[in-house]
Amino acid sequence: MSTFKAPKGTYDLLPPDSAKFLAVREAIAAPLRNSGYGYIETPSFETVELFARGVGESTDIVTKEMYVFETKGGDRLALRPETTAPVLRAVLQANLHKAGNLPVKVWYSGSQYRYESPQKGRYRHFSQVGAEAIGAEDPALDAELIILADQSYRALGLRNFRILLNSLGDQECRPVYRAALQDFLRGLDLDEDTLRRAEINPLRVLDDKRQDVQKQLTDAPLLRDYLCDACKAYHEEVRELITAAGVVFEDDPKLVRGLDYYTRTTFEFVHDGLGSQSAVGGGGRYDGLSEMIGGPSLPSVGWALGVDRTVLALEAEGIELDIPSATSVYAVPLGEEARRILFAKVTELRKNGVAADFSYGGKGLKAAMKAANRSGARYALVLGERDLADGVVQLKDMESGEQTAIGVNEIVAELESRLG
Numbered sequence: 001m002s003t004f005k006a007p008k009g010t011y012d013l014l015p016p017d018s019a020k021f022l023a024v025r026e027a028i029a030a031p032l033r034n035s036g037y038g039y040i041e042t043p044s045f046e047t048v049e050l051f052a053r054g055v056g057e058s059t060d061i062v063t064k065e066m067y068v069f070e071t072k073g074g075d076r077l078a079l080r081p082e083t084t085a086p087v088l089r090a091v092l093q094a095n096l097h098k099a100g101n102l103p104v105k106v107w108y109s110g111s112q113y114r115y116e117s118p119q120k121g122r123y124r125h126f127s128q129v130g131a132e133a134i135g136a137e138d139p140a141l142d143a144e145l146i147i148l149a150d151q152s153y154r155a156l157g158l159r160n161f162r163i164l165l166n167s168l169g170d171q172e173c174r175p176v177y178r179a180a181l182q183d184f185l186r187g188l189d190l191d192e193d194t195l196r197r198a199e200i201n202p203l204r205v206l207d208d209k210r211q212d213v214q215k216q217l218t219d220a221p222l223l224r225d226y227l228c229d230a231c232k233a234y235h236e237e238v239r240e241l242i243t244a245a246g247v248v249f250e251d252d253p254k255l256v257r258g259l260d261y262y263t264r265t266t267f268e269f270v271h272d273g274l275g276s277q278s279a280v281g282g283g284g285r286y287d288g289l290s291e292m293i294g295g296p297s298l299p300s301v302g303w304a305l306g307v308d309r310t311v312l313a314l315e316a317e318g319i320e321l322d323i324p325s326a327t328s329v330y331a332v333p334l335g336e337e338a339r340r341i342l343f344a345k346v347t348e349l350r351k352n353g354v355a356a357d358f359s360y361g362g363k364g365l366k367a368a369m370k371a372a373n374r375s376g377a378r379y380a381l382v383l384g385e386r387d388l389a390d391g392v393v394q395l396k397d398m399e400s401g402e403q404t405a406i407g408v409n410e411i412v413a414e415l416e417s418r419l420g
């Protein structure tokens with residue numbers, strides 16, 4: 001027999017664990033829906049060009065991690081490594097930004113693809129829930145997004161996460177800082193690759209994880225000291241608004257992100273129980289992205305939270321989500337006639353909104369009751385030959401074990417009233 005395996009760096013979401021992923025997505029989406037964000041869905045592939053221009057020609061994501069393919073029609077496409085550039089592309093294409101209703105606030109949920117070396121918490125296929133607020137420059141919008149992410153993590157019961165906050169400046173002050181940082185980096189004892197990176201994208205060097213590099217960076221100039229007055233005031237306002245909302249954060253002047261489109265506000269949610277892949281979510285402002293992909297000026301801000309890593313964070317904190325059992329009633333027919341009667345009752349229960357399942361495959365009582373148990377159902381309905389003759393069915397409370405005979409015609413009303 002040939003056996004297939006999921007591709008390297010991917011895994012399947014299977015019941016019952018998959019319920020956790022759905023619950024996490026729902027917990028992240030709920031505060032967004034409640035705050036004026038509309039649902040958006042874009043294709044899982046886009047032109048390579050969109051990411052090259054949007055995410056950045058020199059980023060690891062674009063140079064090393066994209067799944068690129070050519071279609072039969074000769075188009076060069078990439079599986080999306082992230083969804084901010086696609087969302088902005090979609091908004092521009094549909095002219096949503098012209099409806100006079102800025103910011104356009106949208107949220108999404110879906111698969112992302114990055115050809116990274118797999119390890120715990122780092123996959124080639126993973127999923128994010130994200131939010132983007134497009135077309136407004138207002139510190140309250142940055143604050144709103146940070147507050148909502150914090151709220152969804154707290155609603156899930158997470159406690160051991162931290163929010164790191166920084167400002168990356170704008171096109172006025174960042175170039176000055178960039179030059180100063182480059183000067184500093186040129187004086188260090190760095191390998192060739194890193195020196196090359198210092199020339200192309202010096203801020204990324206600050207993110208180098210190697211200890212000997214970090215040691216040399218202790219006295220590196222900080223962007224914080226180069227921010228122009230407008231960026232400084234903007235950042236201060238964001239800090240005040242989230243502080244007033246009771247959100248605890250840490251200033252991290254060395255925080256840089258792996259995507260090139262960021263300006264001003266940048267942040268990362270990190271969890272301390274996850275080892276090296278500690279970033280559970282991240283985001284920030286991207287005031288120049290629209291112009292980078294050929295659109296008008298549309299200052300925007302957003303984030304994406306990693307669903308896979310959020311689930312790992314829950315596990316690290318030992319949090320069991322309270323996921324109600326999907327099935328309330330489990331029907332166990334013993335024999336042909338019982339099967340027809342109970343199957344009709346299950347259909348009727350379902351039509352009345354009662355979650356019900358059925359023992360298929362002509363199982364015996366013992367195996368069927370095992371399945372009833374596994375289903376998590378609160379009640380089992382057992383219909384045997386003697387019951388049939390009496391016109392009753394045995395209603396078993398799976399919690400107390402208590403069993404009562406009720407009339408076959410009372411099943412729906414009785415269960416509706418018991419289940420409230």
Ligand code: HAM
Nearest residue numbers: 082084122123126279280281282283284302303304306
């Ligand atoms: P990002 O920091 O690249 O940002 O990804 C956001 C989150 O996705 C990460 O914090 C992490 O939880 C998860 N993630 C990233 N790569 C992997 C991986 N290989 N395996 C598992 N999880 C992963 C963005 O994608 C931006 N688009 C966020 C954003 C939205 N910025 C503005 N708007």
